[in-house]
Amino acid sequence: MKPLKIIVPALAAVCLAVAAYFVIHKSTPAEGGGASAESALIDPKDGFDASKIPDDLNGLLVAYRKIIVLLADENKQGPKERNEANRIGQALFHENLVRLNNLDAYFDKLKTRRAVQREASFDNILTYIESGEDLYDADRLAFREVLVRMQKLIATEQTLPSIKLHKRVSDDLNALSEIEKEYDKELKEIFSRFESRSIELKRERWDDYLAKLRKLYNREQILKDYGIILPYPEKPEPLSEKEKDIFGQGLPAKTVVLTFDDGPHATYTDEIAAILKQYNVPGVFFQVGKNVGSIDGKGKELLNKNAETSRKLLSAGHVLANHSFSHALLSKQSGDSLNAEIEQTDKLLKAIDPARSALFRFPYGAKSKEGMQILGRLGLRSVMWNIDSLDWADPVPNSIAGRVLGTLEKEQRGIILFHDIHERTVKALPLVLDKLIADGYSFASWDGTDFKVVKGGKATPEKVSISTDYQNSWAIVIGINDYAKWPKLQYAVQDANAIRDTLVSKLGFPGDKVLTLTNGDATRNNILALFHEKLGHGQLKKDDRVFVFFAGHGATRKLSSGRNLGYIIPVDSDPEQLSVDAIPMTDLQNIAESLNAKHILFVMDACYSGLGLTRGGGSSAFLRENARRMGRQMLTAGGADQLVADGGPNGHSVFTWTLLQALSGKADLNGDGMITATELAAYIAPAVSSMSQQTPAFGSLPGSEGGEFVFEMRSEGEFLSAKTNQLSADAIALNNKIDGATAKAGSETPIVIKNLNGGEQKIAAPKMVDAPSRQLAQRANDSGLQLYREKQYAQAEAAFTEALKYRPDFGLAANNLGFVYFKQQKYAEAARWFENTLQIDPSRAIAYLNLGDARAMLNENEKAKKAYTSFLELSPNSPNASYVKEALKKLD
Known part of the structure; x- marks a missing residue:
């Protein structure tokens, strides 16, 4: 397991940035003052004081800090200490769930108070979270759930002060979400972003923060406070088969069991089930009894509305299992209370499905001999785990996924512990499944006697969400109008600038990694220097992608062998010296093979032929393994002796205008939020061919292993208003033609386009993917x-x-x-x-x-x-x- 100390500095960066954002949201003192204003906050009937912060708020922070101390330096702990630290850490986490419930009750009481007391109480809580003097920069992430609960309550009121409070809470939550997305960026980038707002940060290093916490709390003392004193090592007594837990090490190589604890949750369980359906993999859901119902005084089972969620899981082929009635620490219980925790949930699960599974998981993994005896009497088996996602402690999805995959790299098999009560788990799960499927893992489920691989357990190709999995995104964008010795062009620079803007604003390419040359700067030497100096010499990492766009003249020269050779024309090229000062496509092939990047895509708004390239893009089987296949691809505007069609809207060529429409999302032919190079070609080629004399061509360069260049689409977040831009009449007319020409791209009919040797190839139309309701809503x-x-x-x-x-x-x-x-x-x-x-x-x-x-x-x-x-x-x-x-x- 990756030591948390290595992971948490990145979490600290998130917390530091949170603190920076919150500094701007310090509250404005309430209007009025003096004793009368202060006394108005105290209810004379029961002494309720709206100026005081609820004790549970501080308790949340204390438990959060203790979890950090417990889990720090995992690599220096022995197995026993690590297991106990994890168990007590989970206990602290569940204590915080109780505190959150208490805060819910506190907020419910606020509903009955006068408006001035309600608003003052909310203001005090927000002021403390945003600017409490006793908070370190890394502390504020502990209060995310509090902000979510406050937001829901405030939203029920329509007064102007409440609306302002709602906006304040929403801004704070949006800041946390934004900073979470920036998780992978360097600290310098995060800090500089907030420095522009004149924000002062403490910026303590994570080790300094941890040192401060260790002065407040001691791991050994925390464990002792929770009834744990680690004994000296002793030889364990042998266990009988009934007393043995199932941990997962006995599974076949490259086999996993996905387990989800603590549900069902009203929202996240359904979303996780939708993800599992998309990938066609099974899950085992260890459910807390009180979440699905109760047992009345006569011993009758009373199921609640969450039981319907459990039934849906069963009908989808998943397994329901027992996780106690109240998620209590069962190692500290005995007699009737211990028996009730296990047996009541067993009854509730039988009420949902008489053939309930025989699986039980002790909360926190804390078992006792008496508990194991009760399991034996009820015919239940104890199931543990050997791969802990730590999603109950780690708020960052990328970190959760990295931990699971890192542990699996060592273990090569096992039972994975997730929780279906966190949004972060919903976000992390596809990242894990993409990688496991690409690496050839199988998925097992309980068959009544053992964990066995389910037939069809691997995701079917058409339902696999493609993960870009890129470390860095680079682009070279070139546009030339003002040729010295070739005919001048009107559209190329406009095309290049529009492509650059689209890459940065819509497709997530960092502006400093989009290298642009236009007109006089686009000389032969400068173009080659971008490839050799900016991208060569170790600049690129093996998981990077490179997108190359060229808008300008292209030419074709027939060699003595009879073979055609294509060239792109720099601004300083002489038509009489084509072989000397133009750039032959063979040079681009060599450059593509030499660059240390996962995927490279050339899109050339110029016409030529004779590239000598291989067949076109791969099938869905290639997409499934895209994360580990190198890809070198090219899409051209047309062939030899063809003119690039000018006259597109807004000063663009027809080809580039169609490319821009494709990258706006129209080329996402299967609705998975990704556009592969093959989808791009399938959308563009039929449209351009139908509207001009050009025949775009697409294919893979020699040395390509079938990998696909992938664009990940960003969700549109624009609220329409009178300020929203709409397209011009000629743009709308051209788009109507494009839509008509590309209509077959979404059908079952294969799409026929040119390959880069001038022949024809067929591209199978991708099928629409399944998706959870949130993704379908965003897509619509x-x-x-x-x-x-x-x-x-x-x-x-x-x-x-x-x-x-x-x-x-x-x-x-x-x-x-x-x-x-x-x-x-x-x-x-x-x-x-x-x-x-x-x-x-x-x-x-x-x-x-x-x-x-x-x-x-x-x-x-x-x-x-x-x-x-x-x-x-x-x-x-x-x-x-x-x-x-x-x-x-x-x-x-």
């Missing part, structure tokens, strides 16, 4: 935004409606549906959906602006004023503020 919303920009309002309305069917609380789609109604002058319908948006997210300022516009169009002036005023209260410095102020004047 993204499609709706594209359709809106193309002014296809009926289709956009249907797409946003589809998004809300998958996810009724999707505020983004609710606003966007409202604006499509607004655009069609259906103002009453628009107003309803803007109101729905604000019920989902009352801090969403743009929805107030849209609502004000809709009410104004309906001549409901007072309602319009109220909506506009709320917008200005939430966003006084917005670029739309002047427009709203003018609108208010007109309504007076």
Whole structure:
């Protein structure tokens, strides 16, 4: 197992950045002052003081710190100490779950208090989380769940102070999510990002932070406080078969069992089940009895609504197992209480499925001889684990996945411990499954007597989510208009700049790694220098990707052998010296083979032939192993003696305009959130061929192992408003032609395109992948935004409606549906959906602006004023503020 000390410094970076963000959210003192303002916070009936921080808030932090101390320096601990530290760490974590329940009760009481007390209490809690003087930079991540609970409660109120508090909490949570995404970036990048906001950070190193915690807490003392004193080593007594636990080391090589503890959860269990369905792999769910029901005084089982989730798991082929009734520390219990913890859950599971599995897992792995005897009497088997994801302690999905995969690399088999009560587990699970499937692992489940590999346990190819798995993303972008000795071009520089913007703004390429040359800078020497000096000499890592885009002249020269040789033309090339100062495609082939990168894709908006390349992209079997196959691919705009078609919208060539549409998401033919090079070719080639005299070609360079270059799409997050840009008439007309030409790309008919030798190849149309409801909702919303920009309002309305069917609380789609109604002058319908948006997210300022516009169009002036005023209260410095102020004047 990877030592946590190595992992946690990256977590510290996350916490440091959280602290930096929270500094900007310090609260403003409440209006008013003096004794009367302070006394208003104390209820004379019961002495409730809204100015005091709940004790459970501090308890959360203390337990969080103790977990860090317990798990630090794992590599220096013996197996016994490590196991006990993990067990007590889990106990501390579950104590924090109790504290969170207590805080829920505290927040419920706040609902009955006066508004001034409620708002003051929330303000005090947020002020402490954001700027408490006794907090280290790495502490604040302990309060994520508190913020989530506060957000839900505040959202039920519609007063302006509550709306402001909701926005404040939302901003804090958004900051945590954003910083989590930045997990893999260097500390320097995180710090510089916040330095631009003039934020002062303590910036203590993780070792310094840990040293401070060790002055407060001692691992041995923590263990002792929880009843653990590690004995001197002694020879263990042999166990009978019934007393033996199942750990997973007896599984066949490269075989795993996926187990999920502590559910069922109202949201995350369903999402995990959807992921398992997508990958076609089984899971074993160790369920806590109180989560599915209770036993009344007569011993009758009373199931609750979560039991339906359990039934769905069974019908999907998963296994239900016993994880005690209340998740108590069973090694400290005996007699009737111990028996009830095990037997009551056994009864509840039998009520769900009479043939319930015979599996039991002791909470925290803490068993006793008496507990094992009860299992024997009930016919149950104890199941442990040998691969702990630590998802109960680690808040970062990438770190969780790395830990599981790192341990499996050593163990080569085993039972993996996850928990289906965390969002981070939902995020980490696909990362783990992508790698395990690529590495050829099998998945086992309980067959009634033993763990055995389930037939069809490996994911079917069409349901595998492709993982980019790239370490760094590089690009070389070249565009030349002003040739000295070749005909000048009109579109190439515009094309190159648009591609660069798309790579950075939509596809996640860092701006400093997108190397751009245009016009006079794009000489032969400068182009080759980018490849040899910027990308060569150890700059690239083996898991990097490189995207190359060239827009300019291409040429073909017939060699004495009769073979054609293609060239790209630098700005300083002489037509009479083609073989000397142009760049032959054979040079690009050699460069591609020499670069130390996983995948390289050349996209050339120029025409030539004679590249001498191999067959085109791989099948779905290649995609499944994409993480370990090298890929060298090329897509060209056309062949020899063909002219690149100018006249596309916004000054682009037809080829590059189609490429930009493809990269906006239209080339994601199977809806998995990824665009492979093969999908790109399948989308672009038929469209360009149908609209011009060009015949785009696609293929793999020699030495390619069938790997696919992959673009990962970012989810669209735009709330539609009057400021949203739409396409011009000529752009919409061309897109309609493209959509018509590429319609067959989404059908079952194979797509026929040219290979790079001039012959034909068939590309199988990819099948749509399964996805959880959240992903389907996002996919529909993204499609709706594209359709809106193309002014296809009926289709956009249907797409946003589809998004809300998958996810009724999707505020983004609710606003966007409202604006499509607004655009069609259906103002009453628009107003309803803007109101729905604000019920989902009352801090969403743009929805107030849209609502004000809709009410104004309906001549409901007072309602319009109220909506506009709320917008200005939430966003006084917005670029739309002047427009709203003018609108208010007109309504007076």
